[in-house]
Amino acid sequence: MILEILVIVGLVAPLLGVAIGRGRPRVRSFYSLLVAIFPLVTLATLYGQTIAIQYARLPFLEIDLSLRLTPLSWFFGIAISVIGFCALLYSSAYMKDRKRLDLFYFLFLLVNGGMLGVVLSGDLFTFYILWEIMSISTFMAISINGKAALAAGIKYILFSIIGSSAMLIAIVSLYVSFATVDIAALVAAMSGATVGYAIFILMMFSLAFGIKNAVVPFHTWLPDAYSESATPFSAVLSGMLTRLGVYGFLLAMYVLIGSGMLQRFNYHGISFSIVLAWLGAISIVVPTFIALLQHDAKKLLAWHGIGQGGYMLLGIALGSSLGVAGGIFHTLNHAIYIVLLFLVVGSVQYRTGGVTDLNRLGGLAKRMPITFIGGLLGISGLIGMPLTNGFVSKWLIYKALILDSHPFLALAALIGTWGTILSVFKFLHNVFLGQLPEEYKDVKEVPLTMQIPMLLFGALILLFGIFPGIPLRVVALIEMHFSIDPIGSTLFGVPKAVGELNMINIFAAVLVAGLAVYGVFSLARRSRRVTQYDNYAAGAPVPVGQYQHSVRFYDQADRIIRPYLRDRVDDFYGWISTQSTAFFEQLRKIYSGNVNTYALWIVILLGVFVAMNLLGWRP
Amino acid sequence: MTTWIRIVWIVVLPIIALLISIFFMGLSRKVIARVQRRYGPPLYQPVIDLVKLFTQHSNISHGMIFDMGLIIALAGSLVTLLFIPVAGIHPLSSSGDLLVLIYLMLISPIGMALSAGASGNPNASLGISRKLTLALGYEVPLLLVLLAVMTQSGTTSLLSFVQGQSMSIFSWGLFRLPLSAIAMLLILPVMLGIRPFDIVGAPQEIASGPQVEFGGKYLALASIEHGLHLFIVIALFVDLFLGGAANLGTFFLKMLGVFLIGVLIGAVYPRFKIDQALKYCWKWPTLFALSGLILVMIIGG
Numbered sequence: 001m002i003l004e005i006l007v008i009v010g011l012v013a014p015l016l017g018v019a020i021g022r023g024r025p026r027v028r029s030f031y032s033l034l035v036a037i038f039p040l041v042t043l044a045t046l047y048g049q050t051i052a053i054q055y056a057r058l059p060f061l062e063i064d065l066s067l068r069l070t071p072l073s074w075f076f077g078i079a080i081s082v083i084g085f086c087a088l089l090y091s092s093a094y095m096k097d098r099k100r101l102d103l104f105y106f107l108f109l110l111v112n113g114g115m116l117g118v119v120l121s122g123d124l125f126t127f128y129i130l131w132e133i134m135s136i137s138t139f140m141a142i143s144i145n146g147k148a149a150l151a152a153g154i155k156y157i158l159f160s161i162i163g164s165s166a167m168l169i170a171i172v173s174l175y176v177s178f179a180t181v182d183i184a185a186l187v188a189a190m191s192g193a194t195v196g197y198a199i200f201i202l203m204m205f206s207l208a209f210g211i212k213n214a215v216v217p218f219h220t221w222l223p224d225a226y227s228e229s230a231t232p233f234s235a236v237l238s239g240m241l242t243r244l245g246v247y248g249f250l251l252a253m254y255v256l257i258g259s260g261m262l263q264r265f266n267y268h269g270i271s272f273s274i275v276l277a278w279l280g281a282i283s284i285v286v287p288t289f290i291a292l293l294q295h296d297a298k299k300l301l302a303w304h305g306i307g308q309g310g311y312m313l314l315g316i317a318l319g320s321s322l323g324v325a326g327g328i329f330h331t332l333n334h335a336i337y338i339v340l341l342f343l344v345v346g347s348v349q350y351r352t353g354g355v356t357d358l359n360r361l362g363g364l365a366k367r368m369p370i371t372f373i374g375g376l377l378g379i380s381g382l383i384g385m386p387l388t389n390g391f392v393s394k395w396l397i398y399k400a401l402i403l404d405s406h407p408f409l410a411l412a413a414l415i416g417t418w419g420t421i422l423s424v425f426k427f428l429h430n431v432f433l434g435q436l437p438e439e440y441k442d443v444k445e446v447p448l449t450m451q452i453p454m455l456l457f458g459a460l461i462l463l464f465g466i467f468p469g470i471p472l473r474v475v476a477l478i479e480m481h482f483s484i485d486p487i488g489s490t491l492f493g494v495p496k497a498v499g500e501l502n503m504i505n506i507f508a509a510v511l512v513a514g515l516a517v518y519g520v521f522s523l524a525r526r527s528r529r530v531t532q533y534d535n536y537a538a539g540a541p542v543p544v545g546q547y548q549h550s551v552r553f554y555d556q557a558d559r560i561i562r563p564y565l566r567d568r569v570d571d572f573y574g575w576i577s578t579q580s581t582a583f584f585e586q587l588r589k590i591y592s593g594n595v596n597t598y599a600l601w602i603v604i605l606l607g608v609f610v611a612m613n614l615l616g617w618r619p
Numbered sequence: 620m621t622t623w624i625r626i627v628w629i630v631v632l633p634i635i636a637l638l639i640s641i642f643f644m645g646l647s648r649k650v651i652a653r654v655q656r657r658y659g660p661p662l663y664q665p666v667i668d669l670v671k672l673f674t675q676h677s678n679i680s681h682g683m684i685f686d687m688g689l690i691i692a693l694a695g696s697l698v699t700l701l702f703i704p705v706a707g708i709h710p711l712s713s714s715g716d717l718l719v720l721i722y723l724m725l726i727s728p729i730g731m732a733l734s735a736g737a738s739g740n741p742n743a744s745l746g747i748s749r750k751l752t753l754a755l756g757y758e759v760p761l762l763l764v765l766l767a768v769m770t771q772s773g774t775t776s777l778l779s780f781v782q783g784q785s786m787s788i789f790s791w792g793l794f795r796l797p798l799s800a801i802a803m804l805l806i807l808p809v810m811l812g813i814r815p816f817d818i819v820g821a822p823q824e825i826a827s828g829p830q831v832e833f834g835g836k837y838l839a840l841a842s843i844e845h846g847l848h849l850f851i852v853i854a855l856f857v858d859l860f861l862g863g864a865a866n867l868g869t870f871f872l873k874m875l876g877v878f879l880i881g882v883l884i885g886a887v888y889p890r891f892k893i894d895q896a897l898k899y900c901w902k903w904p905t906l907f908a909l910s911g912l913i914l915v916m917i918i919g920g
């Protein structure tokens with residue numbers, strides 16, 4: 001009953017919101033927060049439970065429709081709810097006085113409800129319907145501002161349709177083969193299927209989820225979609241929506257097919273896992289270094305979205321206890337810090353009048369300290385600095401790769417970290433450090449409703465970084481659900497049998513060392529504060545407000561690596577697009593508008609049929 | 620080790636490291652001077668400098684981040700130190716392995732970069748950009764080397780790798796992974812930032828780069844951080860390829876040997892440009908490191 005209510009509220013409440021909130025911005029914000037907090041509270045009370053219910057039966061197809069709550073869906077559901085709630089709270093100030101807000105809130109809530117429904121689906125029919133609701137409302141939410149946003153939205157929906165079609169093929173095929181679409185029933189049925197058939201099903205699902213998770217070479221929709229949508233929506237898009245691709249992979253690989261069957265996919269040493277892992281590795285390296293070349297804050301983060309997706313895939317592809325745990329944990333961690341970083345960008349936009357160009361900002365840490373702290377924690381998580389959540393999940397993935405003897409995959413992941421450091425430090429430096437331009441002299445910190453989500457996610461980064469045992473316990477439940485050995489964990493890290501990691505000791509060491517250094521620092525004489533213009537330039541005066549010192553921050557490296565980093569995949573799709581436009585332009589000439597021409601076509605077609613008949617050729 | 624001995628070592632190890640690194644800094648000035656037929660300052664010159672800087676009357680700060688960044692940088696180096704086995708002393712190695720170490724080594728450059736960035740000096744920004752670019756350069760071969768080590772030993776624990784070399788001189792990493800050892804030796808000057816790779820703080824070009832706004836106690840702490848960084852990198856090399864050591868004396872001698880090689884090369888070379896340094900790192904050291912890793916993959920761990 002409770003699951004039905006959750007899904008129904010998720011789908012009906014957005015419509016109701018339009019009726020209630022029209023023209024009353026405060027009521028609308030409050031209502032949407034209420035809608036968003038409902039699944040959060042409900043799911044929190046359902047921790048550790050497994051529920052499965054049938055809510056309807058489709059008479060003409062003879063299939064039962066069901067919803068189910070598993071550890072996996074609980075894990076994703078709670079993340080969706082928290083992120084949805086925080087992004088809406090943030091929007092209440094950020095989106096104020098913008099156009100088409102009724103539509104924005106409607107779509108925002110619908111996307112949230114759709115995502116929640118997807119993870120709670122117990123059969124593939126419900127899954128597909130909700131997946132489509134989610135995708136289409138995402139398309140509309142991306143393109144809400146028209147022009148460039150519309151182009152980005154169309155790119156997104158084109159890819160999405162290709163993915164959904166592949167998924168539909170798989171679902172229909174499963175229905176035809178086993179006369180059921182219920183996931184639990186399919187698990188049993190699939191264990192008797194041939195390897196070839198299982199690979200076919202997995203390939204179709206992989207296409208759908210690979211597109212959603214923006215795995216190279218299906219990534220090209222993502223940078224435009226992220227950078228063109230309204231920033232709080234970009235946060236949801238990057239944090240959770242894209243990561244439903246990971247959910248899908250987990251569902252298809254470890255629930256539907258099962259890890260036992262997965263290991264039988266081996267053709268002369270080339271297994272599905274290895275192919276997927278290499279796709280993940282490529283998705284890490286290339287996009288991360290492309291991110292290095294970006295000078296638009298949102299584009300930079302978007303490319304990291306693709307790169308981080310690669311880490312998740314790399315983890316879950318391996319199939320080992322450590323790897324799968326790392327992949328799932330990384331999905332959560334990524335959601336936390338990337339949402340935080342998008343909110344930070346949003347705050348900067350909010351106060352500077354929408355500037356996301358890294359070459360035009362600087363020095364904002366002095367004016368927006370809370371936002372700066374958010375940015376610092378966010379990039380630390382993204383890099384995977386020790387004591388942040390990203391560190392623990394990356395550590396698990398590296399460890400799994402090395403123990404499985406995949407040093408080259410590990411190399412890709414580690415090199416990706418260095419690309420990340422360079423690009424996100426540029427992000428932090430160019431926005432918050434360096435000299436404050438004169439035009440932003442009077443910028444103020446963002447309002448409290450925008451600070452709270454940032455502080456919350458910042459705190460989560462540290463919490464899960466120092467106490468990784470809290471989320472890892474849920475991850476272990478998920479692994480049990482997959483019948484993989486659950487990862488052992490202590491509150492502060494992993495037990496000795498798994499490896500050497502104890503975050504509380506590292507935390508204590510950093511704390512003590514920091515205090516000791518601070519003690520020594522305070523022993524010396526107090527220092528005098530000077531302005532940003534009071535600095536040394538080897539005797540030459542630096543003109544005030546004339547130069548932006550951080551333009552082309554990594555020029556030297558840039559020049560060497562840029563030629564290798566052209567997004568040829570996007571060029572290829574662009575080429576297909578122009579070619580097919582030309583082709584269809586020609587094809588369109590068939591419709592001349594002249595009845596005589598149409599009659600001619602019909603006569604020609606009939607002539608062909610007659611000729612075929614006469615010659616006795618039957619296709 | 621019992622908890623009490625461990626706590627004692629946690630306090631003592633940084634002090635030992637500090638003394639050794641200060642000695643190294645003094646020694647390097649003397650050696651370079653003798654190579655260039657100068658007399659050079661006395662060995663204890665760094666101590667004089669540190670005392671003088673630390674007791675200086677006026678200190679200049681560019682704000683909270685400027686202060687905190689430096690403190691984080693030095694604290695980061697101190698913490699990193701505790702995870703490197705030094706002559707059988709390894710107070711915290713059960714809390715973190717080589718992978719943790721790789722990441723702990725990030726704290727201090729990031730802290731330094733924050734501090735330098737907050738100073739608002741264009742030269743400092745240039746310096747950070749060079750520092751990070753250079754790090755990208757040497758990390759590629761370094762990671763290949765570390766992966767070869769981890770793959771060959773089938774563990775990510777640095778301690779067990781060091782202990783595995785204690786049998787005889789031929790069980791040293793140098794002989795088990797010769798190509799990787801050469802690769803790491805080639806990038807050692809880059810990691811240490813000594814000439815010809817002192818690009819980050821090039822005094823004549825960008826006025827000491829990230830350190831340009833540091834004076835007084837700031838410069839004192841930054842020099843200590845630099846010294847500890849020297850110690851960490853060389854100790855890591857000794858641990859990985861020269862078999863660690865049973866006692867502090869041997870460990871010190873091994874470190875001294877490695878350091879002198881670096882200093883002597885630096886004494887006769889002029890400075891590289893940043894793009895030359897990048898190309899250098901991605902050419903020979905990477906080639907050696909890559910072949911080393913492939914060899915490990917073929918022969919098996």
